[in-house]
Amino acid sequence: MKKGISASKGYAIGKVVVKMKTEISIEKRHIDDVIQEKERFQKALELSKSQLEKIKAKAEKEVGKDKAEVFESHIMLLDDVEFAGAVTVKIVNDHVNAESALYDIVDLYMKTFQAMEDEYMRERGADIKDVGSRILANLTGNNSSIIDMENNTVVVAHDLTPSDTAQLDKSKVIAFVTDIGGRTSHSAIMARTLEIPAVVGLNDITDSVKDGDLIIVDGVEGEVIINPDKNTLNTYKIKKENYNKEREKLKALIDVETFTKYGNRVEVFGNIGKPEDVDQVLKNGGEGIGLFRTEFLYMDRDSMPGEEEQFNAYKTVVEKMGKRPVIIRTLDIGGDKKLSYLPVPEEMNPFLGYRAIRLCLDRTDIFKVQLRALLRASVFGNLRIMFPMISSLEEFLKAKEILKECMDELTKEGKSFNKDLQTGIMVEIPAAAVNSDELAKYVDFFSIGTNDLIQYTLAADRMNEKVAYIYNPMHPAVLKLIKMTIEAAHKQGKICGMCGEMAGDENAVETLVEYGLDEFSMSASSILKAKELIMKK
CATH class of the missing domain: 3.50.30.10 (Phosphohistidine domain)
Structure with missing residues (x-):
């Protein structure tokens, strides 16, 4: 075994x-005719694109359009002027063969992704590797x-x-x-x-x-x-x-509302990273969206998404969900999650650095574009805004102030939005949990982000296998912070949800139900089992 x-x-x-596993040996060679080498690389790019378009068409038929979208991002990488340009520049400047230049650039991109804290984003380094391997195979004629x-x-x-x-x-x-x-x-x-x-x-x-x-x-x-x-x-x-x-x-629970055996209503939501993910949440009986990770709208591109593009993405999600709640987290980028078109300073500890709400409060030009798009989309469904990485009341109030500025702008422009829009925070920093009784007076809801809350509380990097034994969702200190946050919300008549991995952990459900957690949000595939477990508690 x-x-x-x-x-x-x-x-x-x-x-x-x-x-x-097919390994292609990379030999670094000096090249005199860089123009011919650039042409070799360009032909490999074009062949790779043609192959991926065929694969995408096949995938759409077999696993659905939403899951085939990954190949669109691969094709976009092949069309990315910055990516192809970096390889070409290396060929010209270093007088090296295309294989060697490609290997170095792909390696650089992969290291950037793998250094990110978010597991999903780290795994996207595999996309870069896949595309690079395809181009390399076409350069060498070594297609398996x-x-x-x-x-x-x-x-x-x-x-x-x-x-x-x-x-x-x-x-x-x-x-x-x-x-x-x-x-x-x-x-x-x-x-x-x-x-x-x-x-x-x-x-x-x-x-x-x-x-x-x-x-x-x-x-x-x-x-x-x-x-x-x-x-x-x-x-x-x-x-x-x-x-x-x-x-x-x-499957019998797909359309069933979730109640505990004591008659307490508990909502089971799904987490998504892009609009297409909504279909899986609905298919699995999700009663709402507990976390829309909007940073994925900003990834795999060479410029910031504009207001109209973001508006259409948020509108699509809230319309698909109908009257069901859709909690959209504002941009959680910076520090460990880097964008090629958004330079941020190098940091000794990016997990504790210039990121999420801290970046947004500093770069209000970026923040206001997103907030305006969210406000405009709010009239099409039950949209709620959630601010990430809040550590103090001052941060939340500042974010609300900027949101009010956006409301005033849209009013002057004659554009509609939901004036009673709910705003809440992600409780993922221990300081927010400890001060939750004060924060609860001002927010409309809490959502506990356990992934970061656990690692910050236990000082254990969840990506480091050497200290993985310390990272424990059921550690007494973590449970105390969770219980404290739920009780603080309820004392003010507010809802408290959870959108970290712990919400879908079958071993944690009983404890979380006992604490009175109002809403569990998780990956779509975990929803039905969570419903069943909650209904037994």
Whole structure:
């Protein structure tokens, strides 16, 4: 038995097909004819774009337009003047071959993404790597064909890129297993979209199996068993049958409002990163959006999104959700999350630095564009604004003051907005939790961001495997801060929700229900199970 990370729940029993990691050797060579080398690179870019357009079209048919959008961002990277220009400049200035220049630029981009705190953004470094690998393969003529598969195939790979997953035969693949990756890696996201089990981060699974091996994938516990004995096989056949029955049973809760067994109403919302994610939330019975991470509108581009573009994105989400609440977090960028077109100073500790509300209060020109777009979209549904990384009442009041300025501007322009719009804060800094009794007098709602609250409270970087044992959502100090925040909100007649990973943690539900948490917000795939657990408490 090998232990990894459960990326998509469920059980699968099938035959292994190993997708071997293809390494292309990069040799740095001096180039005299830089014009010819630039042309080689340009042809590889054009071929890569043509390939990705075909893959995108295939993905749209098989997994839906929203999940195929990742290839649009890949195509955009190929069209990105800054990316291609950086490679070309390196070819010309350093007189090096295109392969070497490309490798260096891709490596630089990947390191930037991997240094980010947000797990989702770190995993997006895989997008850069995927695009770079495709261009490199086209430069070297080293294109590997996609493997043939039979029914009940479990794909075992070092990693699965978006291009890999789009080209696999979805009618035959029943599970993914990879050496590397986390819950937000593309192989994991694709597995959850297809509703098939996945275990990632197994380190050396590709060295432990061979084609044709029988393998059990336990996506519940994050384990795989290679060539199991008869008793183990029978045990997992029963587990698989019971799991599938339970999953079908959960679908009955899609349109059911969530109440505890004591009759207390609890709302179960979904977290999204882009407008297309709303469909999955609704499909899984989400009663609202508890967190719209708006920073993704600012990523993978070379300029700031304008007011009209943002307005249309927010309008799309609130219209799709109808009367259901949509909590939109204002821009959480800066420090560890960098934008190529927004220079910020280098910092010794970016997690505690110039980011989120701190950046927005300083760069009101950026902040007001977003606030105006949010206000205009507020008339199309139940939109609420949430300010991130608030550490003091002064910050919240300043943000409200800027929001009022935007309201006055729109009034003068004759543009409509919801004058009774609710505004709240993300409680993710211990200072906000400790001072929640005072903050609760001024906000309309709280939403506890446990990912940062836990790491700040325990002084344990959640990305550092050396101190991972310290990062514990159920630590008494963390629970005290959560309980304190909920009680402070209720004392003022305000709602308190939670949008961090802890909200979807099955082990934490009972405690959070006991504390009186009003709203749980999580990834779409966790909603139905959370509903069931809450209704039992």
